[in-house]
Amino acid sequence: MKRLPLAAAMAAFFIFLVWSVSVRQAALFAVGIGFGAALAGARFGFTTGWRQLVEQRDPSGVYGQLLLLGLAALFAMPLLGHFTELHPALGPPSVSLLVGAFVFGLTMQIADGCGSGTLYKAGLGVPLNMVILPLFALGSFFGSVQMHDWLKLGAMEPVGLVQAWGVGPALAATLVALAVIGILVRLWVGPGKPLFEKRWVWGAVALAVLATINLVIAGQPWGVVYGFGLWAAKGAQALGLFDPANNAFWSDAGNTQRLGQSALLDVTSITNIGLLAGALWISTRKPSSSKPLTPAQWGIGLVAGFVMGYSSRLAFGCNVGAMFSGISTGSVHGWIWLPMAFLGTLIGVRVRRRFAF
Template sequence: MKNRLALSAIFIAFAVFLFWFVSIRQSLLFIVGIGLGAVLAGARFGFTTGWRNLIEKRDASGVFAQLLLLAIAAAFSMPLLASFPTELNAALGPPSISLLVGALVFGGAMQIADGCGSGTLYKAGLGIPLNMAILPVFALGSFLGSAHLGWWLDLGHTQPIGLVDKVGLSKALGITYLGLILVGLAAWWWSKTSGVSRSIFNKTLVIGAVLIALLAVLNLIIAGQPWGVVYGFGLWAAKIAHAGNLFDPTVNAFWSQPVNATALEQSVFLDLTSITNIGILAGALWIFSRNKTGKANKLNTQQWVVGIIAGFLLGYSSRLAFGCNVGAMVSGISTGSIHGWIWVLMAFLGSLIGVRIRRYFGY
């Protein structure tokens, strides 16, 4: 109880600091981040685990919770984008070679590392050793991926496609819900192949999905952009590299872009993604202080090495794929980006490989 009260006091003080010295928006985003972290950790809402349970156990409950999250988020996000096209932005990424490769690698790496971007954050907040160790190499990989992104895009890409802009609100919602229904039917069919009768609905995950969807919509309204994770990681590493004179952002295609150059120069507290990430860590830490859920299986040296390499690949590939399960899948699909659907297909194929590698190394 004392730990929770002390943490709550610290979080309140930090929110007040942001409100007073930075902006009310950053303060509100920090609070939204705390909510996201608390729900993710409290419900153990794992995007990675949901996919792995479907693949290995034919348990579709995690995937159905994610589909519910997407359906709710889209129901709010797309009308908001249609009503406020200049104030709000969709999570658009260009269909490209980098997207195909990045999503495939990310899908495999997240199964080995047992966490995507948000999963790594909240599990680090829960005190799980592997995810705590992965967080800095994830950031390094994300930075290097962003630094190399120009080369990858030169291999071939098209302009981003946003359904709301291309076909209008009604058709965008219709296409999105049709896609979600088809994925749901496929997951339901796959779950039936096990021969074991399981419910496709898990009460805890369903509640988590609803809360995460609403918090993601709040993030869109407050920030003016959809919820993301990996940009913040890459920015943290880029700031360290820049401060140490290890790279010149002015000659880099990604970091010389005005918005990224500004983010690199200004305080991290002004970055929209970073402040939400800090909130997620805080929310998960609050859950850990209450439940002490940070226990994990002891890993051998080989498992540690493989896990750390997977963490680095998570960061690198997520930048090539323009997001992770949050930035590409949740935010991409719910705001009508075609790249989100491409990401899901390739990442699931990668997960099919990743679960086998995970099993081989005995995780």
């Protein structure tokens, strides 16, 4: 698609949102475009960064993510401490979190993309991610339907560090923990490896600023997974295949409200749409290339995409909603998600290598 018609379409949709939905949703659409442009322009892949560390001992992607987390925490935690109308990305420590994060870390390597990675690569026109996107949404919906049963296996109340300790101690503890991870990564990769790469640095700065703007406008941190599950739930309900009144997750007052109104009113959905548009914009300048896949690779990748969606709901988010937004806003569940997902990645990169993706 040419840039001029695409720009015209994006501008027209922005005006439509301002006129027919709300100025806030139009602003969040613009923020989403920024997310997509930053992710695709910098090729800022959470999945790729972890895989490069494991397979190549290249720390630049992980250091970019640590920079992103640190900057976002510096911006978000003081805001959360001073404005009670802003909410952190809290999730309950639970069995579902442990299982979901581990499985997500495994399957994201096979599917070559987490939640945001699947979105921006689909926007870039990568065939596997384009097909995985609806399967991710379907998996996320199935995970939400069974969420209540998973929580019965064991769950604690969510813990927010800003609320429990105050802004200063929560921020200090977060930055120290990130620094410790950075030191451990540096010791593991050994000397001689460059720690920072330009694209990871500017991508981290851009995403941290955009995430802060998103927090202020939306009143909640950046998320991806909820929008996917909502789209699939709306589709299942429209087809008469699903009654939300009989499900613990979707009968919750907030979720029932979102099911009954336009997806354009959902803050996660609108930034997801913007993210796709932003990545599509980048694709007009930097087309993505991918090698053809065998039938076996397609099959394994698509199954991984569905399971990734399912596990993301069990884990209360993906690399964005659980790890990035969780850690940067002081949620303990984000710190549980991180090591469990990395353990899954250690297996996932081997499965990926086994099938020559």
